[in-house]
Amino acid sequence: MRENNIKKIWAEGGTVFNGWLASPGSVTAEVMARQDWDSVTIDLQHGLVDYSDAVTMLQAISQTDTVPLARCPWNEPVMVQKLLDAGAYGIICPMINSREECEQFIGACRYFPDGYRSVGPIRAGMYAGPDYITHANTTVLAIAMIETSQAVDKLDEILTTPGLDGIFVGPSDLSVSLGTAAGFDPEFPKVMAAIEHIAERCQHHGIPAGIHTGSVEYALRMQKLGYQFITLLSELRMIQWASGNAIKAFRAGAPSPDAP
């Protein structure tokens, strides 16, 4: 079975730098996958992406060595399984707030006896190899999102769920849940305290921690805190950032370092 390069990077103590796809489109997916991201995640939760889009996007990404991941829309077994069958090499699941929810999520990612995933990896077997069923349980990543105060309260019970491969912090939801404003790269003390606490507990339990960031500067700070799976914005945000800067520079009549 094709190796999961994320596991290899983590085993070597490295940090995964992950791209994010928020819009449907196999061409934008290919463009992102051909950058030097370690992995690219198709977002079926907040991203305007549906399953039929995701299939062609997974095919597009699979032309490259970039690891294809997907965020499922909710902690429900249907889409987790459909995305894995379509060849996602890991699932990020939103809103895991308890051990029970985490078990339900992980169960959908694992064949018997580790879970209740149904057998039929039609495209996954083509992507990964004919021995997919044998090795999938230990290759495919199950990553739970920690993004509410309730999840922070239940952190240890979540982090010790058998089969959990990693967690991913959603800073906007976490901030809102802690009573502050939504947005990338929060600096609110209690949000930052939670982010640091999560990093610390993950290291304690040997679970790689991830987070979604809005800037390289914040990404590097998170890396220093121990985060090993760091997402930066999305393809749509890249368009907005570069276009917005370029238009401003052009209208101002002077090139700018933050624009092409």
Next chain:
Amino acid sequence: MRENNIKKIWAEGGTVFNGWLASPGSVTAEVMARQDWDSVTIDLQHGLVDYSDAVTMLQAISQTDTVPLARCPWNEPVMVQKLLDAGAYGIICPMINSREECEQFIGACRYFPDGYRSVGPIRAGMYAGPDYITHANTTVLAIAMIETSQAVDKLDEILTTPGLDGIFVGPSDLSVSLGTAAGFDPEFPKVMAAIEHIAERCQHHGIPAGIHTGSVEYALRMQKLGYQFITLLSELRMIQWASGNAIKAFRAGAPSPDAP
């Protein structure tokens, strides 16, 4: 009929700053249209975009005041007319190398007696208003691409074609046609000479000139040469530029001004 804002900008002596869509997708089209571009062009020639994609992209752009344009795949009447019926407010046509070719192109953009466009502006009438047919010939833009040495040779006869609204330089094809390498922002003396010559003849004939550029710096130089319709890269190039810079910065361990 809804005014064509490009005509207004040109009438005031201003420069249109135009975004470019090279991939199919109504979401990326909406994101681009919501930046401060004066217009956005859907590229059906080299862009990986087909007509059915273009319809939803035109709808997405039409939520905003950004003027929706399209580049047709070739100088053929079918797609010119289909794109206009779908609500494009102007067509950029590749590879116009003679007066005859220019007349054929413009004819497809104009109702009788100015051309041979067939009547049936199904979505254009919804976008522009019920008097579309009456005013379309003087509102919708016909922009011819000048991108070969042959076209440069025939420039005056092309620029004086009745009904021509503007021209658009394709620097890659022009460079190749002049025996140099393809690419944005050419500095080869003979290419630059052609670019300057085109600007000069356009001003002489009162035809706004446009060009596709790869940087704000070059765009500003073109503006100074008199170019009034300036395109910068594309949404895919924005993703590549911003992502590539960010990945490099992250891996280098230091933020960079050219990355988010």
Next chain:
Amino acid sequence: MRENNIKKIWAEGGTVFNGWLASPGSVTAEVMARQDWDSVTIDLQHGLVDYSDAVTMLQAISQTDTVPLARCPWNEPVMVQKLLDAGAYGIICPMINSREECEQFIGACRYFPDGYRSVGPIRAGMYAGPDYITHANTTVLAIAMIETSQAVDKLDEILTTPGLDGIFVGPSDLSVSLGTAAGFDPEFPKVMAAIEHIAERCQHHGIPAGIHTGSVEYALRMQKLGYQFITLLSELRMIQWASGNAIKAFRAGAPSPDAP
């Protein structure tokens, strides 16, 4: 944040006249949105519409001032949230039969602390404005369908669920649930009694009531009963009605007032 025009009409004591989209297609969606409906609802329950269709349909509707709504396929949080993130300004949820079900539905429509909706309004923020997250809980409509005898029995507990913006009667399901035949515009005494009872309880609790009707005549009767959100047929039914009448008239050899 862009105002929700439905709330304004209701605040002024007016009636919302709502169009209905039962088939996928951004062009039919645009045509409907450009009629004088106050709002148009994309039906993802019985309509043959999926989420990826809904995205382009929401973009098409958003070219106009017609308020874009969607009926989610079932009382499940996934699609409620995905449709809101895609820019629906209200959700109609089928088969709300108890307070608990109503709370679950409303929770999916509201950010913390009013509910459990996850933060990430990618297109909604583009449509509504950058302060979407701040005002969404009081702008986006949560409308519960009352369409079973059980729901009628639990009406008061449903109508008093915090955050409920309105209800919508499904006459076919309600009729079947009461033991009579399915169909628009029921006249069965016990169905009519239920419809009147619902109107009365809604007025008592200050909750706008809505209903799906099959004719202007019935729609006007419902308005007189106090219904303030009235849907008429669907785009498919309009095609059937007008085409069917026209074909009959043509074959009969005489124009007819019910045909074009």
Next chain:
Amino acid sequence: MRENNIKKIWAEGGTVFNGWLASPGSVTAEVMARQDWDSVTIDLQHGLVDYSDAVTMLQAISQTDTVPLARCPWNEPVMVQKLLDAGAYGIICPMINSREECEQFIGACRYFPDGYRSVGPIRAGMYAGPDYITHANTTVLAIAMIETSQAVDKLDEILTTPGLDGIFVGPSDLSVSLGTAAGFDPEFPKVMAAIEHIAERCQHHGIPAGIHTGSVEYALRMQKLGYQFITLLSELRMIQWASGNAIKAFRAGAPSPDAP
């Protein structure tokens, strides 16, 4: 090979009443095909329909006995052949202005030795039967549009082109070409004179004449003039007409015979 019911109706001296599809969508296509139209035409010229849409629409129509036709976007052999291979049982070709253009069009509809259509009726053979290739030349309809003053001038040479099955008048283009305003159901004397002249010459040459109309009243007048293939509006116009009338009636507070 499956019979072409239009030929049968014409052979019996009857009139074909034809529905029109201007938007993409297999569901609206099915709804139209299930009305009592004799045939339904998918419009790839002014309709917002592309070939990939047309394939599923042809499949949807083929569930019924309604004859599936298509209007190709222009007099070019590519789409004529692709639509026939996909199972269209006849092609309406816009803008036939001379014998030569008519021959080119008909040639694309016919296998050797009657034309230059390439062999490979992948779906047509499934729809029509395994002997499709043998009988296609005499079963599939080639219908030329007469919609310019030039075509009226060349009428006899067009009508006598070998293999021509019928003609179809485009009243908007014809009106514009004759110097009057576009629109359905023209009453301008010179347009009406042309319409009558076309009917007369078609009868003389034994070629069934068709026309696109905007009302049953006008359709019946055309039938009396001898037109045997009459199209009424389109599915989009049906939505606009019925919805528009219903909204007006509802807002006026009284049912109306021209609304459901």
Next chain:
Amino acid sequence: MRENNIKKIWAEGGTVFNGWLASPGSVTAEVMARQDWDSVTIDLQHGLVDYSDAVTMLQAISQTDTVPLARCPWNEPVMVQKLLDAGAYGIICPMINSREECEQFIGACRYFPDGYRSVGPIRAGMYAGPDYITHANTTVLAIAMIETSQAVDKLDEILTTPGLDGIFVGPSDLSVSLGTAAGFDPEFPKVMAAIEHIAERCQHHGIPAGIHTGSVEYALRMQKLGYQFITLLSELRMIQWASGNAIKAFRAGAPSPDAP
């Protein structure tokens, strides 16, 4: 209402031979439906098919007398109902492990008072006829998958669930659940024992049994065991089998009976 031919075959003691669609595509669906299968099942669980694909596939199949079925992705009411509304004449539901799960599944297939399916059979009514609602509960098939050891343990309680029309064995999941390897046509004694036990209990309770097989040879063995609904591979497996054999034969330089 259109008869369900599967019920007729079963009533006559016959065996249904069922084709399987694992990939999206209305053309492959039409090709399969035009073979001599009694029914064809669109697989939305492991198949790479989404609901919007399924709609056009159901339309494609409905051109023929082949019965259109669908496997829903999971035991959840949303997709069961959406597929039935789209015209599926039966649903195969994965992973039914208890009476309670079976009741939930069947309830989604049945209108009140037999279940909780909501009324609105938009395409089903077009396919089946205007009396669809009256007869759907006794025409549309509810088929539960038996594919875990738990289901085998609870077999009698599942088989006696009111409204159950048939069961379908998933040999891969059943094998894995019983501790052996996944794959078609299992020969493991305990899997074979379960398969025989299921056949025996189904005959006892008068419930037709089905199974997914990988070869005609195994299919015939299953028929002898009493299985009356037998699926063979899928359209993708047919491509793999025939292509793979042909390539081998060509490279070996000799035709082979297992290749075209």
Next chain:
Amino acid sequence: MRENNIKKIWAEGGTVFNGWLASPGSVTAEVMARQDWDSVTIDLQHGLVDYSDAVTMLQAISQTDTVPLARCPWNEPVMVQKLLDAGAYGIICPMINSREECEQFIGACRYFPDGYRSVGPIRAGMYAGPDYITHANTTVLAIAMIETSQAVDKLDEILTTPGLDGIFVGPSDLSVSLGTAAGFDPEFPKVMAAIEHIAERCQHHGIPAGIHTGSVEYALRMQKLGYQFITLLSELRMIQWASGNAIKAFRAGAPSPDAP
């Protein structure tokens, strides 16, 4: 630039065994590409495939080493160029009947000065490498179809067109053009004579010859005649052949060597 493996096989005197895709679908494309075909051709002429389908199919094929080819719908520059920009590594063009037509086709495949292809290989550059423009003219294949008696008459002038990489015989059209019946694997003496003549002239001019066959037996005969690019049926024909045989075998009650 990524090597074109077909050229390598031909240079070594080998035969390319080519799969054929006649229906839209990135999943069937991936399945075909993962068999041991040397190349796979997406058919945009008779295949029910459009450009937007082709883009995802090219991405799907590009996951493998199988060379992606496409048949353009007609000898027109638009689709030739769009397919090359999308990453096709060769174009098969139908109906090349003269030197002039062959030159027009080849010109669309080649950048200046060898042709008139416009520069902008958006996906081709991603697939093939950043030096695509430099090497495309000598890497991308231009293959002309010989399928009429006229083409056979003009064979030498066609085969000596500069830049021609190969030819491909369409046996159905050739048979019809020679006055015999359409179909794969013709045995008519005059068709066979033409096929042998084409092979002989191709060898004389050093141009690899190809042909579309319907069986391994015929394919091997063609290989012996010197054909070096041999296509076998299509994915749809594989489905029909294997399914048809399996159904017959099952209904006959006995396995068969020509069925799975």
